[in-house]
Amino acid sequence: MKNSIVFFIFLCSGTFWGQIPSGSDSTDYYLERHQELKALRYLQRESELLYHDKNYTELCHKSIHKAQIYTRLKDYSKATKILFNALQIAEKEKLNLQEAIILKHIGICFEQTKNIKQAIYYLRKSEKSAYAQENDTLSASAQQGLFKIFTEKNNLDSARFYMKRILHIAKNNGTNHQKYIGYSNFAAYYLKTKEYEKAKKYLDTTLLYAKASQNLNSLNNTRNNIAYYYLEVEKNYKKAEKLFLEILASKPNDTISLSTSDTYLNLSYVYEKMNDFQKANIYLNKYIDNTDALFNERVSSELRDTETKYKIYKIEDTYKTKEQLLKDKEARNKKLLYIFITLFAFCSILFYFFYQNMRLKQKNKLKDVNNKIQQNIINATIDGQEFERKRIAGILHDSISALLSSASLHLMAYETNHLDESSPELIKTKAIIKEAHDKIRDLSHTLIPPVLEKLGLLSALQDLCEKNSNTLIQFEFTNHIAKDSRYNSEFEMKMYFIVAELLNNIIKHSQASKAFISVEQNNKQLFINVEDNGTGFDTKKTEHKEGFGLTQIKARIRSMKGSITINSKPNTGTLIYIKVELPD
Incomplete structure (x- = not known):
């Protein structure tokens, strides 16, 4: 706290x-x-x-x-x-x-x-x-x-x-604000090195320039740091309380921002130290309510940002198309003018063949460009998803989970000091906090499997096969590489989710009872084979209507300088070969 x-x-x-x-x-x-x-x-x-x-x-x-x-x-x-x-x-x-x-x-x-x-x-x-x-x-x-x-x-x-x-x-x-920053740096430095007397000196100077700059955020940041000094060094909880209350009073209309939420939590800590547990509980409840509201707002904001980025990319694509059309038109006009001037006698014959040939080249070139753009968009989408997985998992584990643990510890401390009291509300609050903590932990593990982070790709794939096996389908994993082998974390994450998507397709579409996954390494290449005894499919008929998941997998493997081969026929099962270059 x-x-x-x-x-x-x-x-x-x-x-x-x-x-x-x-x-x-x-x-x-x-x-x-x-x-x-x-x-x-x-x-x-x-x-x-x-x-x-x-x-x-x-x-x-x-x-x-x-x-x-x-x-x-x-x-x-x-x-x-x-x-x-x-x-x-x-x-x-x-x-x-x-x-x-x-x-x-x-x-x-x-x-x-x-x-x-x-x-x-x-x-x-x-x-x-x-x-x-x-x-x-x-x-x-x-x-x-x-x-x-x-x-x-x-x-x-x-x-x-x-x-x-x-x-x-x-x-x-x-300016006064720039001087405020300069002195703030010194105060922060000495707080970090625990040279508290020097830190207090610079905090006092920082406060003067924060007031002179008439910047409310700067002033409240300085109050906050001075309050920290009173809490940790002088143990003067009354002075710390006064500063925290001044922060809240300076922004009466701000009741749900992150800084206000932190101030609630700090006040709860101050009142706990002052043995005023009623006020400590009031501000702790305000902090918990704010944390829920801030989390919901953060999720909504991220959804809005995703929608905005999608619209922005559409605008960029439209702009690039118009720009390319203008360039093509300008190039074509120049060529036609040159031909008309230099080869007027043969224009009626040559123009037709030249024009058709030019259109064919442009069509092929445009097709290649569109394929590259589509692959880049898919790769960017996947990279964004993986980045967001890491970031959200980090927020859940390092921030929200830690805050819930802190709240739980304070409740335990409160119970210890009030053994004679048995409040149903307190018991219910503990149960709610535990349930929230468990859900956040499960969600964090779903986003980034802990086995993948701690033990690596090979152990994570074995764990994936075991978790997906049941009475309807059995996944067998064969590893021809040393089990403790590790690769680049980004590479391991990409390969893990590729295999996970293939296993998901087997479960959803193949009607298989058995599936086999094998992994081996040769020099600087990694080979993964995925086989099932399911219904299979006609690869030629489905080539032009693949699902977005398989399209993503192919694009991702191509971007990793690898290849994927799919062998399948109706009623004969499916065999998928993946070969990728190992990162340096």
Whole structure:
């Protein structure tokens, strides 16, 4: 419970410093109203005009806005691709300021996806470029991102180096808010190193600049950290209570945000320490109610984001089709004009053959492009599903489950201190918390099987066969590889869900009583055979109407530089051969 308030200061990213040097426009209007689709359409139109007018400076700014929309939708791959395209323009046109800003945003994208090595690389490039341009604000922005990374990695020497540079810049020509960030970094650093006297000194200074900046979030973050100091160091629960109540009083209309929820939990802890168990229980109940509401809102938000991303991809596909049609038309007109001028005498004969040949080539080329686009869309969809599986499983296990465990411990502590009391409500609350904890654990295991994470692909496949076997169908697993062999975690997850989908198809469609799965490895290749004694099917007749699951499997295996062969005939069962390259 108490650890939820420790790191409010230094987890702020570089976005608190100067960003894109352009005024408000329709993009900001749409984003304030959570209309990402309209914002993207507007940016697409503006980008076309800017590209036509060769206004590359503003084009880079619009590209950053587009990347921020995809970041908002947690599509970091798309955001990074847009930023790298903008970086090419900035480098080609020698737009040094825009290049430094884009480098910083690329670093932030990599940090969000936990690609720390790349994040550090691009943030340092941004800092170096900003320093060469004598742009202290942008330099401090990149340094703030580096400070955040090194603090989280417990690389305290590097964190100390950057926090000193950030504060030096803020003292020289920074705003009150930038000075607030500079001193917050020092306070967070000393809280982390348990140098509490120094931490308190910087917390007091941070409070002064938070008030001067007139930023409510900054002020409440500082109150929160000072309250933590009173709780952990001075054990002055009255002062901590006063600060937490000031936070709630500063935002009377905010009763369900995450920060308010944390404040409820912290107040419950304070009152428990003060032996005021009635108030402790009141704020704990508020926290639990808020947690349920926040979880439901998070699920709804993710569903809305998924729908928005789907609509955005449709707009992009439409735009690409129109663009390709215009390019094809322009190329065709140029060729026809050239033929008309140079070969006028033979145009009536040659035109027909040339035109037919050109159409055939375009048709084949378009078919190839469509196939590649379809495969990329399928792979992107699967990657997104796997990423969301990991992310949601992580949230359930590391956050929600931990919070429920904490709540359960507090109830146990309350029972221990009130052995003479037997409240039906308390018993029911414990049962509800246990049921919620069990359901979250089961859901987390469904999203990412624990056997796969702990023991690897081979043990997970054996476990999958055992779990799916019953009186109607038996799955036999044969392994020709050392059982403790492990591969890249991403590779193992992909192969596990491919086999799981094939087993699911056997159960649903084959009417088989037995199925056999064998795995073997030869050099740098992995071979998986899946066989059943079911009804089978005509592979030629079903080639053009495969289910989306089988289409996904084929696309995924092709993207892994592998191959899949399906041998089946009616009433003879089915045999599937899979061969994939092992990752380095």
